[in-house]
Amino acid sequence: MKPFALHRASSPREAATLLTRETGARAIAGGTNLLDLMKLQIETPSLLIDINRIGLNAIEPTASGGLRIGALVRNADLAAHVTVRRDYAVLSRAIVAGASGQIRNKATTAGNLLQRTRCPYFYDRSTPCNKRSPGTGCSAIDGYSRHLAVIGGSEACIATHPSDMAVALRVLDAQVETVDAAGGVRTRALPDFYRLPGQDPQLETNHGGELVTAVNLPPPRRGRHFYRKVRDRASYAFATVSIAGIAGPDGRRLAYGGVAPMPWRDASGEGERTADRIIEATFAEARPTAQKAYKLPLLRGALRGELDA
Amino acid sequence: MTIAENDWSRREVLTSTAGGLAGASLALPGSALAETRQYEALDVRLVVNGTAQAMRIDPRVSLLDLLRERLGLIGTKKGCDHGQCGACTVLVNGRRICSCLTLAVLHEGDEVTTVEGLGSRGALHPLQSAFIANDGFQCGFCTPGQICSAIGMLDEVARGEPSHVSDDLLAPVLSDPEIRERMSGNLCRCGAYPNIVAAIREAAGEMNA
Numbered sequence A: 001m002k003p004f005a006l007h008r009a010s011s012p013r014e015a016a017t018l019l020t021r022e023t024g025a026r027a028i029a030g031g032t033n034l035l036d037l038m039k040l041q042i043e044t045p046s047l048l049i050d051i052n053r054i055g056l057n058a059i060e061p062t063a064s065g066g067l068r069i070g071a072l073v074r075n076a077d078l079a080a081h082v083t084v085r086r087d088y089a090v091l092s093r094a095i096v097a098g099a100s101g102q103i104r105n106k107a108t109t110a111g112n113l114l115q116r117t118r119c120p121y122f123y124d125r126s127t128p129c130n131k132r133s134p135g136t137g138c139s140a141i142d143g144y145s146r147h148l149a150v151i152g153g154s155e156a157c158i159a160t161h162p163s164d165m166a167v168a169l170r171v172l173d174a175q176v177e178t179v180d181a182a183g184g185v186r187t188r189a190l191p192d193f194y195r196l197p198g199q200d201p202q203l204e205t206n207h208g209g210e211l212v213t214a215v216n217l218p219p220p221r222r223g224r225h226f227y228r229k230v231r232d233r234a235s236y237a238f239a240t241v242s243i244a245g246i247a248g249p250d251g252r253r254l255a256y257g258g259v260a261p262m263p264w265r266d267a268s269g270e271g272e273r274t275a276d277r278i279i280e281a282t283f284a285e286a287r288p289t290a291q292k293a294y295k296l297p298l299l300r301g302a303l304r305g306e307l308d309a
Numbered sequence B: 001m002t003i004a005e006n007d008w009s010r011r012e013v014l015t016s017t018a019g020g021l022a023g024a025s026l027a028l029p030g031s032a033l034a035e036t037r038q039y040e041a042l043d044v045r046l047v048v049n050g051t052a053q054a055m056r057i058d059p060r061v062s063l064l065d066l067l068r069e070r071l072g073l074i075g076t077k078k079g080c081d082h083g084q085c086g087a088c089t090v091l092v093n094g095r096r097i098c099s100c101l102t103l104a105v106l107h108e109g110d111e112v113t114t115v116e117g118l119g120s121r122g123a124l125h126p127l128q129s130a131f132i133a134n135d136g137f138q139c140g141f142c143t144p145g146q147i148c149s150a151i152g153m154l155d156e157v158a159r160g161e162p163s164h165v166s167d168d169l170l171a172p173v174l175s176d177p178e179i180r181e182r183m184s185g186n187l188c189r190c191g192a193y194p195n196i197v198a199a200i201r202e203a204a205g206e207m208n209a
């Protein structure tokens, strides 16, 4: 690991100021993704801001009947929160489908949203990768790509966003709140928070490295909540594909993981009658490589399993 | 982290600016910050197995390396060093975590329990006894992590935390599939899984009795 200085922040304001003013500064929350990447020298921050003692660890009802989830709430605590289990079950289900008990005890809401891709070439510093080293090329497009994106990618990068939690947050219309050095607060829905790779896959979000303070959920949506995750082993593996869904009186909402550079939703397909037609409509623009073609039938099968349930 | 690196960082500490970043105000000019950046050691106080420890360490030291290399508590094992195997599982403030994926300096004031702190030769923890009674290991490398993980896991169940295989999110019950799913962060290269599940099932029954 490269040397770095570590500063223990005592307030969100202080953390936000250091993060935006100091070059090479990164927040460290649970550390479960950042330290993994720092050990491999894929991430080389010169200053770590420890944000574990700045508060932002509460789950509170909002005035509009929704829920405000602090950026530092641990994944395990979020999944176990009684209101989340009862009213936002898709979120509990998605979180417990990810990682392991040990990791969920450490991982935080913001850290989970901002975790980096699991593309094998991103992790292998001996290979070209536009996301890790802009301009070097993408090893995955003609390489081992079975885990990567079938939609939303570009000629520069076909990486997927690996989070399960974020797929549930997408179906719930969550908003991410950030604060800048001057105390200015912004909220962005997930499709505006994340960016598609285009020609600049190293830029993954639009929040400019600002401190994430919270995730806000709208009032609960009634209906059956589900999260179906398909992976290479029964537990403790990232999704090959996943589907977060709410099927209720106000219609059906679906978001997909393991298929795109950000949690994917296309409302236009949701009204179709059968699982096969929903997937066909939602993924009409999909351009899978031969290695990834299996993901489309897998999505159809996974969705059939849920809608017929 | 090797011993040589430790020596190197200790030497650098002596030359780094006194006070440093820990006392820095937001008005600290960028250049001063840059100077103190690279080699600053930090003070950390922890309670490990009931004993208070105070140290000045390189911020790169993982909690795992602190336990093994600085405190000589070698019961906790390093398997992958990347959160993938669970051999390094310890309890921090009662909750199980991977000690390889966290920095020691992030744990100021925390209470850490390792396998050495669970029981003694004459009075083993019920999970330790159950692992012996059920042959819950072969080589034993994964066992300290399995046992610490199982203790944290049974607390999670007692608090009503759901898992991926809980049919009812609001009322999970402990079953063999629940034990397997909840312990999936602990790999065993010897494949002692059936006996590990049996040991945990037995200990859970005893601890509830």
Ligand SMILES: Cc1cc2nc3c(=O)[nH]c(=O)nc-3n(C[C@H](O)[C@H](O)[C@H](O)COP(=O)(O)OP(=O)(O)OC[C@H]3O[C@@H](n4cnc5c(N)ncnc54)[C@H](O)[C@@H]3O)c2cc1C
Pocket (backbone or CB within 6 Å): A026, A027, A028, A029, A030, A031, A032, A033, A034, A035, A036, A051, A071, A072, A075, A097, A098, A099, A100, A103, A106, A107, A108, A109, A110, A111, A112, A113, A114, A115, A162, A163, A164, A165, A209, A210, A211, A212, A213, A236, A237, A238, A239, B082, B083, B084
């Ligand atoms: C073995 C293993 C298996 C896993 N399996 C899964 C899985 O199946 N599904 C899944 O979804 N995930 C999985 N994960 C990933 C895990 O969910 C993430 O590592 C975790 O959520 C990251 O959270 P953290 O708090 O530890 O983030 P950190 O590592 O602390 O931070 C991650 C990034 O977020 C930034 N950051 C953190 N907080 C803030 C903030 N408040 N404001 C601004 N920036 C911030 C950091 O600077 C860093 O860039 C796995 C991880 C491991 C190691």
Ligand code: SF4
Pocket (backbone or CB within 6 Å): A117, A119, A120, A121, A122, A128, A129, A130, A131, A132, A137, A138, A139, A140, A141, A148, A156, A157, A158, A159, A201
């Ligand atoms: S898909 Fe993206 S992350 Fe993977 S090698 Fe190509 S550029 Fe890098």
Ligand code: FES
Pocket (backbone or CB within 6 Å): B077, B078, B079, B080, B081, B082, B083, B084, B085, B086, B087, B088, B089, B098, B099, B100, B101
């Ligand atoms: S050594 Fe920590 S999980 Fe493998």
Ligand code: FES
Pocket (backbone or CB within 6 Å): B136, B137, B138, B139, B140, B141, B142, B143, B187, B188, B189, B190, B191, B192
């Ligand atoms: S007993 Fe050998 S690795 Fe588990």
